[in-house]
Amino acid sequence: MIIGVLAIQGDVEEHEEAVKKAGYKAKKVKRVEDLEGIDALIIPGGESTAIGKLMKKYGLLEKIKNSDLPILGTCAGMVLLSKGTGINQILLELMDITVKRNAYGRQVDSFEKEIEFKDLGKVYGVFIRAPVVDKILSNDVEVIARDDDKIVGVKQGKYMALSFHPELSEDGYKVYKYFVENCVKNK
Ligand code: GLN
Secondary structure (H helix, E strand, C coil): CCEEEEEECCCCCHHHHHHHHCEEEEEECCCHHCCCCCCEEEEECCHHHHHHHHHHHHCCHHHHHHCCHHHECCCCHHHHEEEEECCCCCCCCCEEEEHHHHHCCCCCCCCEEEECCCEEEEEEEEECCCCEEEEECCCCEEEEECCCCCCEEEECCCCCECCCCCCHHHCCCHHHHHHHHHHHHHC
């Protein structure tokens, strides 16, 4: 199992480490050629407007959109998988959700807390200027993680999107296993 990590922006190495800790191989994806041979792709956090523009510039946007790849998007990656954010920005639009960016407000830059994750119980969530799911647009979308009344994790077929950063917590590797078992193997 080789999991690609989109290496345009964000904490790529931390994702690679977590992928390895979960028992899989990791590969950086910088250009279209790097998509060759991977079984799934992770889109890390960062700045979603910048990542979207650069994905388009490098030809990755269309390639990824039209590929059969299972995708895990975290934070900005969740934004990029969504169908809308309320502002005009380049998105993959692969999941039937809209998101609210920086949903916890500008003052709350980042925080950490335990959240309830489907089948995994409590998972430690690191939130950094995090988006949350605003609207669910189809019955194919399943909520897999919540922070009180906020939806911070969703799955739709081979796609999974999280508001938080599993690569930054001790137990986060469990989430990668969940992704592989539920989105990659069952795609
Ligand atoms: N707020 C950022 C965005 O919408 C995401 C922040 C993050 O990825 N840590 O692009």
